[in-house]
Amino acid sequence: MMKKKHSRGQRGLIEADLVHASLLEVERNGLEGFGLRCAARAIGCDVATLSYRFGSKEGLERAIADRLHEEVSPPELQVKWQARLQAMAKSYRQVAKRYPNAFPLLLRFWTTGPRDLQIAEAWHQALYDAGLREADIPAVGCATYAAVLGVCAGETGGLLDKPSAEVIKEVEEQTDLPLTKELMPTFATLGEDDVFEAAINILISGIEAQVHANPAPFANHA
Structure with a gap:
């Protein structure tokens, strides 16, 4: 599996960690009402950090969805x-x-x-x-x-x-x-x-x- 690059945002926070923490927040409380503010509160960072890294709620949700895709591995081409x-x-x-x-x-x-x-x-x-x-x-x-x-x-x-x-x-x-x-x-x-x-x-x-x-x-x- 391809290794995901870990880029650091403001305050040295790793983007992959921010995405994973946001994913866990969605699993705890669902998508209804989810946004940068509640994600920041759950992670323990400020909203500006998430806005800086993802631009918007949609950007963060898109990053969470791509994180889910990391758990789907493309099969070998030799297989039918x-x-x-x-x-x-x-x-x-x-x-x-x-x-x-x-x-x-x-x-x-x-x-x-x-x-x-x-x-x-x-x-x-x-x-x-x-x-x-x-x-x-x-x-x-x-x-x-x-x-x-x-x-x-x-x-x-x-x-x-x-x-x-x-x-x-x-x-x-x-x-x-x-x-x-x-x-x-x-x-x-x-x-x-x-x-x-x-x-x-x-x-x-x-x-x-x-x-x-x-x-x-x-x-x-x-």
């Missing part, structure tokens, strides 16, 4: 493209579980910085090696990346929780949901791994279908 996408998706899932409050920051920026761009390069390379046309890689890359982050965020945010007794009762009371009622026992026993694996398998199958329908004009399969 399907396994590479699966490995990166699983890494994002672990990040989401470790930092559920900060994880939504990854859905906020086109890119969070150098580390994010390295992951994007690996993602695009996997799609290229799958046989996609270069013209199709940006759209498929954005779509699949957003889908993976969405599944991860849904899992940590509660979207993929098992239905509660109240929800089951609400479904049972409606008369126009015959199929949903029939599926409720399965929903009640559905595991998080089942949903995640289904999502990744569908993404990979979709990529393979796209390649079959619109193959690259030359062989670029890994």
Whole structure:
């Protein structure tokens, strides 16, 4: 893994330490109300120091998001493209579980910085090696990346929780949901791994279908 440069800001504070401390503050109290002032208070520095290093709340949040990307390692190119996408998706899932409050920051920026761009390069390379046309890689890359982050965020945010007794009762009371009622026992026993694996398998199958329908004009399969 590439070593991150440690630059010192005002008062000799190391930027990486400021970002990590801010990340911990987000995990303690969430993103709502987070800003330079509360981050400075939690870190024990003045607001001017954070403003000097990051420019704004958005700049600090972007740095926190890029810090999260440090925990996602691009897989080796020798590995099949399907396994590479699966490995990166699983890494994002672990990040989401470790930092559920900060994880939504990854859905906020086109890119969070150098580390994010390295992951994007690996993602695009996997799609290229799958046989996609270069013209199709940006759209498929954005779509699949957003889908993976969405599944991860849904899992940590509660979207993929098992239905509660109240929800089951609400479904049972409606008369126009015959199929949903029939599926409720399965929903009640559905595991998080089942949903995640289904999502990744569908993404990979979709990529393979796209390649079959619109193959690259030359062989670029890994």
